Amino acid sequence: MTTRDGRDAPVSQDGYTKNEMMIAASARTLAGERVCFVGVGLPNIVCNLAQRTVSPELQLVYEAGVFGARPERLPLSIGDPTLVSGSTAVTSMFELFAFYLQAGLIDAAFLGGAQIDRFGNLNTTVIGDYAAPKVRLPGSGGACEIAIHARRILVIMRQAKRSFVEDLDFRTSPGHSGDPAHDRARGWFGSGPTSVVTDLATFGFDEETGEMTLLTVHPGVTIDDVRANMGWDPRLSGSLDETPPPTEDELRLIRTQLDPQGMYTS
Amino acid sequence: MSGRGISKQTTMAEAVGQLVRDGDTVAIEGFTHLICFAAGHEIIRQRKRDLTLARMTPDVIYDQMIGAGVARKLIFSWLGNPGVGSLHAVRRRIEQADPEPLEIEEYSHFGMVCRYVAGASNLPFFPIRSYYESDIPSVNPNIKPMASPYDDGTEVYVVPPLRPDVTIVHAQRATVTGDTQIWGLLGCQKEAAFAAERVIVVCEEVVDEAVIRRDPNRTAIPGFVVDAVVEQPFACHPSYAQGYYDRDNAFYLEWERISKDPEALERWLKEWVHGLEGHAEYVARMGQRWEGLRAGERLSGEVNYGDYS
Numbered sequence: 001m002t003t004r005d006g007r008d009a010p011v012s013q014d015g016y017t018k019n020e021m022m023i024a025a026s027a028r029t030l031a032g033e034r035v036c037f038v039g040v041g042l043p044n045i046v047c048n049l050a051q052r053t054v055s056p057e058l059q060l061v062y063e064a065g066v067f068g069a070r071p072e073r074l075p076l077s078i079g080d081p082t083l084v085s086g087s088t089a090v091t092s093m094f095e096l097f098a099f100y101l102q103a104g105l106i107d108a109a110f111l112g113g114a115q116i117d118r119f120g121n122l123n124t125t126v127i128g129d130y131a132a133p134k135v136r137l138p139g140s141g142g143a144c145e146i147a148i149h150a151r152r153i154l155v156i157m158r159q160a161k162r163s164f165v166e167d168l169d170f171r172t173s174p175g176h177s178g179d180p181a182h183d184r185a186r187g188w189f190g191s192g193p194t195s196v197v198t199d200l201a202t203f204g205f206d207e208e209t210g211e212m213t214l215l216t217v218h219p220g221v222t223i224d225d226v227r228a229n230m231g232w233d234p235r236l237s238g239s240l241d242e243t244p245p246p247t248e249d250e251l252r253l254i255r256t257q258l259d260p261q262g263m264y265t266s
Numbered sequence: 267m268s269g270r271g272i273s274k275q276t277t278m279a280e281a282v283g284q285l286v287r288d289g290d291t292v293a294i295e296g297f298t299h300l301i302c303f304a305a306g307h308e309i310i311r312q313r314k315r316d317l318t319l320a321r322m323t324p325d326v327i328y329d330q331m332i333g334a335g336v337a338r339k340l341i342f343s344w345l346g347n348p349g350v351g352s353l354h355a356v357r358r359r360i361e362q363a364d365p366e367p368l369e370i371e372e373y374s375h376f377g378m379v380c381r382y383v384a385g386a387s388n389l390p391f392f393p394i395r396s397y398y399e400s401d402i403p404s405v406n407p408n409i410k411p412m413a414s415p416y417d418d419g420t421e422v423y424v425v426p427p428l429r430p431d432v433t434i435v436h437a438q439r440a441t442v443t444g445d446t447q448i449w450g451l452l453g454c455q456k457e458a459a460f461a462a463e464r465v466i467v468v469c470e471e472v473v474d475e476a477v478i479r480r481d482p483n484r485t486a487i488p489g490f491v492v493d494a495v496v497e498q499p500f501a502c503h504p505s506y507a508q509g510y511y512d513r514d515n516a517f518y519l520e521w522e523r524i525s526k527d528p529e530a531l532e533r534w535l536k537e538w539v540h541g542l543e544g545h546a547e548y549v550a551r552m553g554q555r556w557e558g559l560r561a562g563e564r565l566s567g568e569v570n571y572g573d574y575s
Contacts, residue, residue: 040349063375064297064451076515077348079298081508084450085564092452093297093322094383097376102395125372130405136360138352140374141323141344145396174399188398 014219016246018199019265020254021218024246026110026156026197028054033108035059037101037146038069040078042156043110045258045265048074052253061100063142065091074259097142101149104189109150111143111173111193112157115165118212118232120155120175120193120205122147123168130170140172147173152194159198164230176210183210201226202243203234211235216243271443274495275472278544281494282308285464290431291318291341293382293462294327297453298348299508302436302468303327304501304545310334311539320430322378322454326504326521329353332368333531334539339369341428343378347525350518354525364528372406373425379454381428385461391424398423433462435487436502438510439477440469444492447484449566450508456486465492470510472497482571500549500556512559 023046030036030050038047038060048071051058060069064079068088075082084090091100100106113122114137124143128134147153153175157163176192177183183192192210196203201217213235217226219242227233246254259265286292286309294302306327309317313336319328320341325348331337333355340356347353359368373381380392393412403409403423414420435455440446446467448455459465467487472495478485500510504517524530542548549556 064299065453066451076350076518077298077513079348079451080513081299081450081506081561084508090450090452092456093375093379093454094457097379102376125401130401133361136345136357138344138346139342139372140400140402142375144374144400144402145376145394148396148398171399171401177399186398 014245016251017265018218020246020251021243022156022197022199023049023254023265024250025202025218025243026154027250029154029195029197030055030058030108033058035061035105035107037061037063037106037109037150038078039110039112040075042264043112044075044078045254046110046156048258049250049253052257053250059088061096061106063093063096065093065096067091067096067100074263097145101142101145104149104151106146106150108152108154109146110154110156111146112155113143113163113172115163115168116155116157116196117165117168117175118234119178119210120153120196120212121168121171122155122173122175123170125170125172127169143173147175147190147192149189151189152191155193155196157196157198159200159226159229161229161231164232166231176205178210180208180210200229204237206235213237214240216241218243219245271489273442274444274489274492275442276494276496278304278308278468278496278498279312281466281496282312285466285493286312286314286317286432288315289317291320292432292434293320293428293430293458294434295321295453295455295458296436296502296505297322297451298325298513299451299453299506300436300448300455300502301325301327301505302434302501303503303505304498304548305434305436305466305468306331307539307545307548309336310535320428322375323348324353324356326353326518326525329355329521329525330535330539332356332359333525334535335365337368339371341371341373341378343373343375347518347521349515351522352525355528355531358528371408372402373409374402377409377425378428379457381425382454382457382461384425384427385429386457389427391426393422393424395422428461430458430462432464432466433458434466434468435459436468436507437486438469438507439471439473440467440492440495441475441478441489442472442495443475444487444489444495445475445478445485446487446489446492447478447481448486449484452486459487460491466494466496467492468496468498468501470499470501470507498545501545503549503552506559509561511556511561514555514559
């Protein structure tokens with residue numbers, strides 16, 4: 001494990017890394033949310049940053065069966081003992097998925113994947129053919145039901161042509177269908193993905209078509225960079241803007257409290 | 267030990283030797299927490315064959331067992347090394363049938379949990395609101411759509427019961443008769459134990475029945491569904507036991523390198539499983555490593571259960 005001082009991470013001229021930009025931009029999407037389902041890795045830092053900045057009342061829920069976690073260190077896994085100590089409630093996994101998630105009590109949840117399409121459908125199962133996979137990925141975990149029940153889905157993913165694809169190899173977790181009437185008739189608590197934050201840009205989803213729409217590009221990134229790293233030509237927001245860079249406060253919290261060893265942010 | 271029941275306390279070698287049979291469906295549950303690696307190692311050591319392994323998150327333990335060749339099939343919902351990456355021994359078998367194919371049957375987390383609930387509740391299936399517009403049911407015909415019988419227009423998916431031949435759970439403490447208390451993340455151990463034909467409880471400490479009776483709300487599994495009790499401290503490494511020792515995250519990171527290389531995996535199994543008599547030797551061999559895994563102390567408050575004599 002390299003320390004923050006020792007690592008050779010690419011820090012931009014402005015003094016922050018791409019991952020730090022992603023984390024800060026992503027945390028801001030949690031403003032005003034109350035109950036958030038947290039995933040491991042980057043989402044974990046994002047949610048903890050949001051709790052310390054834009055959303056002090058945020059309740060962190062972990063699928064391992066913890067409500068109201070107050071982790072004192074950054075957990076490597078989502079089943080770390082620090083999630084239990086000092087939390088509001090520890091539940092069985094049945095309770096967590098049935099009473100909290102399926103009953104619609106989760107406001108926001110983070111998902112990611114190996115592939116995403118323009119409607120926010122996600123693949124975490126397989127690259128290639130299911131029966132003879134090129135790469136066997138982890139599978140659903142809780143993602144499939146989270147995608148259906150969490151009121152809104154926030155996606156955080158590094159952007160590349162091979163991951164932002166026209167056609168998924170496998171649809172693990174449903175996003176928008178591309179047919180708004182169909183989406184409205186689903187009767188799910190979940191309204192699907194509302195935001196995608198990458199290392200290059202932030203996207204929303206068009207309310208009419210459910211299609212991913214480029215909202216902002218990160219400082220130093222061009223629209224052509226964004227286009228070059230996705231498998232379709234994205235819709236552009238009318239008010240396309242630059243993502244505000246991480247603030248000093250956000251960077252301080254990330255570096256001193258949330259990921260002091262730079263495991264995720266370098 | 268006091269207590270009216272007959273002691274079921276035994277050694278890991280005996281428990282696995284007598285209760286885990288070739289061809290069995292075996293569930294070693296525990297979500298990140300309380301994963302009984304020592305039991306997995308004993309199954310490897312005894313060279314069990316043709317097992318169907320069930321676990322929500324196969325984790326490093328099933329990578330070791332599947333790499334060692336004890337299983338022909340895996341039932342799961344999330345296949346990875348949490349926070350680190352892949353289970354490469356499992357992937358080699360799925361992607362390349364190397365050294366032999368591995369049959370898989372996959373669900374989502376909620377689906378797996380509810381399979382145990384159905385198994386524990388003697389239900390023919392369990393309905394959940396999941397899998398809508400997902401490709402998962404198309405690759406697992408056991409996940410079936412069903413219209414609500416109450417004509418309210420609700421469509422659910424149902425999953426079948428999972429009834430392991432053997433469930434192995436680890437706990438902080440248990441009596442010799444198998445009354446078992448767990449705290450920290452609860453996963454689905456209770457459900458998996460009640461669903462099983464046979465249950466092995468492994469614990470950090472065997473305690474007197476009075477300890478259990480002082481705090482009955484903490485009891486996850488009563489002894490009358492337990493077949494064997496094994497006292498095996500530190501049996502979860504590199505997983506953890508809340509309040510006893512920490513998760514060895516460094517090991518999970520190291521496993522990435524070992525698991526990637528079949529020869530390194532073979533060497534690891536030889537050195538840390540086949541070459542050892544049992545888990546006590548494993549613990550001793552770890553030596554200084556335990557220093558970094560101390561749990562520290564944060565005691566719960568006490569509650570008054572009341573004296574109604």
